[in-house]
Amino acid sequence: MIVNITLPNNTTYDITIDSLKQLSFDRKVVIVTNPTVSGFHLNYLKSKIDAKELSIVTVPDGEEYKNMATLELILEHCFEHKLNRSSLLIAFGGGVIGDMTGFAASIYQRGIDFIQIPTTLLSQVDASVGGKTGINNRFGKNLVGSFHQPIAVYIDPFFLTTLPKREVSAGIAEIVKMAVTFNKEFFIWLEENDLNNESNIKKAIAKSVETKAWVVSQDEKEKGLRAALNYGHTFGHVIENETNYDTYLHGEAVGIGMVMANNLAVRLGKMSQEEALRVKNLLEKYDIPTNYSIKDVESFYEHFFLDKKSLDNKIKFIIPKGIGGCEITDAISKNDVIEVLKGFQS
Amino acid sequence: MIVNITLPNNTTYDITIDSLKQLSFDRKVVIVTNPTVSGFHLNYLKSKIDAKELSIVTVPDGEEYKNMATLELILEHCFEHKLNRSSLLIAFGGGVIGDMTGFAASIYQRGIDFIQIPTTLLSQVDASVGGKTGINNRFGKNLVGSFHQPIAVYIDPFFLTTLPKREVSAGIAEIVKMAVTFNKEFFIWLEENDLNNESNIKKAIAKSVETKAWVVSQDEKEKGLRAALNYGHTFGHVIENETNYDTYLHGEAVGIGMVMANNLAVRLGKMSQEEALRVKNLLEKYDIPTNYSIKDVESFYEHFFLDKKSLDNKIKFIIPKGIGGCEITDAISKNDVIEVLKGFQS
Numbered sequence: 001m002i003v004n005i006t007l008p009n010n011t012t013y014d015i016t017i018d019s020l021k022q023l024s025f026d027r028k029v030v031i032v033t034n035p036t037v038s039g040f041h042l043n044y045l046k047s048k049i050d051a052k053e054l055s056i057v058t059v060p061d062g063e064e065y066k067n068m069a070t071l072e073l074i075l076e077h078c079f080e081h082k083l084n085r086s087s088l089l090i091a092f093g094g095g096v097i098g099d100m101t102g103f104a105a106s107i108y109q110r111g112i113d114f115i116q117i118p119t120t121l122l123s124q125v126d127a128s129v130g131g132k133t134g135i136n137n138r139f140g141k142n143l144v145g146s147f148h149q150p151i152a153v154y155i156d157p158f159f160l161t162t163l164p165k166r167e168v169s170a171g172i173a174e175i176v177k178m179a180v181t182f183n184k185e186f187f188i189w190l191e192e193n194d195l196n197n198e199s200n201i202k203k204a205i206a207k208s209v210e211t212k213a214w215v216v217s218q219d220e221k222e223k224g225l226r227a228a229l230n231y232g233h234t235f236g237h238v239i240e241n242e243t244n245y246d247t248y249l250h251g252e253a254v255g256i257g258m259v260m261a262n263n264l265a266v267r268l269g270k271m272s273q274e275e276a277l278r279v280k281n282l283l284e285k286y287d288i289p290t291n292y293s294i295k296d297v298e299s300f301y302e303h304f305f306l307d308k309k310s311l312d313n314k315i316k317f318i319i320p321k322g323i324g325g326c327e328i329t330d331a332i333s334k335n336d337v338i339e340v341l342k343g344f345q346s
Numbered sequence: 347m348i349v350n351i352t353l354p355n356n357t358t359y360d361i362t363i364d365s366l367k368q369l370s371f372d373r374k375v376v377i378v379t380n381p382t383v384s385g386f387h388l389n390y391l392k393s394k395i396d397a398k399e400l401s402i403v404t405v406p407d408g409e410e411y412k413n414m415a416t417l418e419l420i421l422e423h424c425f426e427h428k429l430n431r432s433s434l435l436i437a438f439g440g441g442v443i444g445d446m447t448g449f450a451a452s453i454y455q456r457g458i459d460f461i462q463i464p465t466t467l468l469s470q471v472d473a474s475v476g477g478k479t480g481i482n483n484r485f486g487k488n489l490v491g492s493f494h495q496p497i498a499v500y501i502d503p504f505f506l507t508t509l510p511k512r513e514v515s516a517g518i519a520e521i522v523k524m525a526v527t528f529n530k531e532f533f534i535w536l537e538e539n540d541l542n543n544e545s546n547i548k549k550a551i552a553k554s555v556e557t558k559a560w561v562v563s564q565d566e567k568e569k570g571l572r573a574a575l576n577y578g579h580t581f582g583h584v585i586e587n588e589t590n591y592d593t594y595l596h597g598e599a600v601g602i603g604m605v606m607a608n609n610l611a612v613r614l615g616k617m618s619q620e621e622a623l624r625v626k627n628l629l630e631k632y633d634i635p636t637n638y639s640i641k642d643v644e645s646f647y648e649h650f651f652l653d654k655k656s657l658d659n660k661i662k663f664i665i666p667k668g669i670g671g672c673e674i675t676d677a678i679s680k681n682d683v684i685e686v687l688k689g690f691q692s
Contacts, residue, residue, distance in 0.1 A: 009355050070419070082659075107453070109482060110491045111567070134456060140424040145456045146492065221457075273358040313428075 001206050003130065003211040006301070011290040012207055015129055015213065017154040017206050020117070023154075024050040028087040032074055034061035034162055036188050037093045037119050040162045045092055045117065055081050059100070063245055066136050067142075074104040088113045091150075092122035095127035095250070096267045098289065099142070102133030106148030116150045119159040121171025121201075122251050125208035125267040126229070128153050141237065147221055155209070157192045157202050170251025171284045173232075177258060178211045181231045184324025186211070191282055213312050227328045231318035232258035238303040248289065255288035264332070266338045274321050293346035301334065301339055348449055349590065351475065351559040353566050361475055361559065362500040363552050366390075366463070366682040369500075371397040374433040378420055378447040380407035380465030383439045383465050386508045391438055401427050405446070409591055412442045412482050414490075420450040430573065434459045437496075440466035441473035441596070448479030462496045465505040467517025467547075468597050471524070471554035472575070474499050476562040484627050493567055494532035501555070503548050509648070516597025519578075521550050522628055523604060524557045527577045530559070530670025561684065573674045574675045577664035578604035585638055594635065601634035608684045610678070612666045621669050643684055 029051035033042060038058055046054070057077040059070050078087070091101030091114060095280040098116050105114035118128035134145020140247050160168060172195055177189035186207050194199045214231070219226040236257030242249060246258070262279055266273035280290050304315045314330040315337075321327055353374055375397035384404055392400070403415050403423040423448030424459035439462060444462050451460035465594040480491020480679060482610070506514065518541055525533035532553050537664070539546045558575070565572040582603030586594060611617035626636050640646050650661045660676040661683075667673055 068414070072414070074489060075483075079483070079489065103453075107449075107492055108492055109489060110478065132456065137421075137425070143425065143455060144421060144453050146453055176476050231443055 001202075002124075003206065003209050003213050005217055008119055008222075010147050013150060013152050015155065017157070017202060017209065020045070020048050020154055020156045022048055025088055026052055028053045028083050029079065029090060030078060030081060030083065030087070031056045031090045032104070033092040034097060036061050037097070037159075037306040038169050041119065041159060044093070049090075051213070055066065055216055056329045059097070061093075062098075063096055063136070064114070064188065064252075066100055068135060068137070071100055071104055071135055074100060077103070077109050078247050083112065084107065085112055086110050087090055088151075089114065090115045091128075092115060092117045092119065093123075095116065095123040098123050100135060102148050102150065103296050104129065105143050106133055106146040109232060111148065113191050114148070118153070118227050118274055120156060120163055120169050121160055121205070122174055122249075123168060124155045124157075124160075125171055125205050126174045126212060128155070129158075129209055129212045130212050130226075131220065138259065140196060141240075149220075155205060160201070166252075166287075167249060169288050170249040170255075172204075172286045173251040173255040173258070173283065173288045175231070176288075177231050177281065178208045178293065180279055180320050180323055181228050181318065181326040182211050182215070182324065183207070183317075184322075186324050187282075191278065195286065203250070219339060224328070228326050230316070232256075232261055233325060234236055234304065234315065234317055235286065237261040238300055241298065241303055252289050255283050256290060256292045258283070259290045260292075260340060260344065261318060262320060263343060264336065265321070265334055268319060268332075270319050270321050270327065272322070274278045277322075278323065279320075281345070292344055294341055294344045297338055297341040297345060301338060347548075349552065349555050351558050355566075357495050359496060359498050359502065363501045363548060363555065363556050365504060366394050366502045369395050371395070371434055371511055371573060372430050374395065374399045374427065375401075375436060376424060376429065376433070377402045377436045377438050378426065378450070379404055379438040380443060382407050383443070383505075387465065387505060388438070396672065397434075398446070399427070399478045405443070407439075408469055409596075412446055414481060414688070417450055417481055418680055419444055419634055420446060421454060423509055424450070424454050425668055426683040429454065429458065430456055431455050434497075436461045436462045436463060437474075439469075439488065440464065441469040443490070443640070444469050444473050445479050446481060448477065448494050448496065449481060449491050449637055452479055452492040457494065459497045460494070462499040464499070464501060466509055466552075467506055467514050468520055468595075470503075470506075470573075471551050472515055472520045472558060475555055475558045476502070476648065477566065480519070487586075495566075501570075503544070503551065506547070512633075513595060513597075515634050516601075518550075518632045519597040519601040519604070519629065519634045521554050522625065522634075523575070523577050523600065524554045526604065526666050526669055527574050527664065527672040528557050528670065529553070530563070530668075532623075533628075533669050537624065541632065553607075570674070573662060574664050574672050576662070576674060577666065578602075578607055579605040580650065580661060580663055582644055587649055588646065598635050601629050602636060602638045604629070605636045606638075606686060606690065607664060608666060609689060610663065610682065611667070613686055614665060614678075615666050616665050621666075624669065625666075638690055640687055640690045641692055643687040643691060646687055647680065647684060 003015045089105045091098040116128035118124045131149035134142035213307035232254040239253040264278040349361040376478045429435040435451045462474035477495035480488035502649040578600040582599035608622040
């Protein structure tokens with residue numbers, strides 16, 4: 001199945017959800033990957049690619065390496081292999097690989113093409129589509145980067161066969177996010193179907209990608225609507241940060257974050273108790289954590305301001321309006337947030 | 347006088363060539379400058395700017411600091427001052443400041459606005475317009491960067507009053523470049539008028555900017571026509587590199603490079619001896635160097651391949667076709683180039 005995305009400036013590309021077909025390139029190609037993905041799948045990928053010249057750069061695995069030093073490693077490799085402006089990078093891995101490869105492609109000789117071949121469920125349903133690239137620094141996540149759209153995205157569910165169950169669940173959290181914010185029908189389908197089934201997970205990926213593509217085509221640069229995809233992330237980023245990024249996977253923190261956002265929505269009368277519970281149940285069905293123990297609610301609240309979306313001292317919250325809709329607002333009172341956080345106090 | 351530039355994707359901005367007017371911004375503003383420019387003109391600039399919050403980051407002066415470390419200095423300052431996505435950077439200096447500020451603006455939180463206020467003739471007539479940004483690395487110049495258009499360019503000829511005469515001449519070299527490649531009438535005007543005259547230099551800046559704006563509006567990403575602006579640069583870059591960037595100013599190396607390109611054009615029958623001489627005379631009228639002593643022509647030739655425009659082992663030459671036209675080609679035989687280089691052998 002193919003989902004097409006067309007941006008306001010007429011940039012367009014296809015997202016193919018299917019077994020990887022043979023790919024042929026009359027140019028130099030560099031695959032950027034990490035040792036984990038490479039160990040499982042690099043030979044398979046290489047067997048699918050014909051290129052004028054193919055080389056591989058393997059960078060350390062993990063969010064803690066999503067930084068300027070690793071970015072420079074990738075760029076160095078490209079220079080050493082004398083890539084020119086018609087060369088191509090392929091991101092082969094999860095979101096970290098995708099974000100860094102996209103960023104490298106956007107600044108190598110002022111921009112070259114790149115392709116996303118995401119191998120985790122999280123990057124398949126979310127990160128690989130939409131052209132957000134970036135790295136972290138000591139001020140926060142994704143604070144340096146660019147918008148640089150891939151020329152194609154190939155999503156092969158086969159790669160999920162080697163993905164740890166916990167990472168599959170973390171990806172499902174982002175699928176649930178898409179459904180709650182934009183598509184009630186999809187949410188009900190998710191309640192009624194088991195994503196451990198191969199054909200169902202493929203359908204869910206396609207539906208998520210379709211939703212994401214629609215959102216990005218409306219608002220590539222996140223001036224408005226696209227911010228809705230940060231549902232669960234405002235809280236989630238603080239959780240990740242408080243736990244030094246080593247306790248929860250990103251999708252897991254987002255899972256907890258959605259529950260927090262829902263509690264806020266319930267408090268504000270935007271969502272019923274029952275709807276909040278349905279979301280929680282769906283998350284728990286896949287063992288996605290929904291609870292978190294806050295030690296100090298004031299300190300948790302202060303952490304919001306470390307996030308790039310709030311460098312101007314305003315916190316942007318995505319508040320679901322029931323299931324299948326949402327509202328983006330920076331006008332939530334501190335008191336309302338604190339009261340919700342108290343519900344998670346240890 | 348105002349020159350407007352509109353790109354194929356409808357991005358548009360004005361280039362104002364005049365005394366700086368009062369500028370008002372309802373957002374945080376960071377001025378990026380260097381100690382030299384700051385010493386002469388920062389108070390003047392500050393007196394012209396109203397902003398929600400204004401801060402200054404001063405980076406070391408010189409091409410050797412146009413690197414990742416300085417870029418990170420600028421970004422750090424922005425994070426420390428909590429700039430958000432609506433904040434603004436102002437590049438206040440020559441081409442190095444402009445290129446780095448533009449690059450920083452393009453990747454800070456995936457892109458914020460910036461304004462160019464160029465203070466050297468070279469950056470006024472060329473670098474400040476067109477959105478090329480970047481830094482150097484050990485592989486060459488401007489190898490990492492992006493296309494990021496400023497939202498406005500303010501060219502105030504007053505800043506030239508403190509510019510060393512040699513730098514004025516280096517800027518004139520780029521003016522001559524515009525005329526030779528695109529505008530015969532302008533070239534004749536340059537032959538007949540003295541750029542040491544205040545009103546003439548203003549006219550020449552405007553004419554150059556007009557030419558540059560037209561070229562960039564045709565071909566923002568340098569897929570074709572824009573490469574013509576590299577006339578003199580293919581040779582010039584090698585000269586800069588051979589002399590460790592400490593003997594010639596960029597514009598001076600380009601001056602010599604144009605003479606070399608002209609000799610090649612004469613050899614290929616694209617330009618008459620007399621036309622080549624007229625260009626040389628015009629350069630020498632402003633004490634722009636037109637000679638260079640090549641020690642080893644083979645080694646000079648090999649140096650071409652270090653340039654980013656030739657990472658695919660093809661060298662792109664801009665060959666003038668008489669005065670006021672040019673041709674971009676990578677099909678010049680090594681022998682022709684070597685024979686021309688021999689004319690400069692010491």
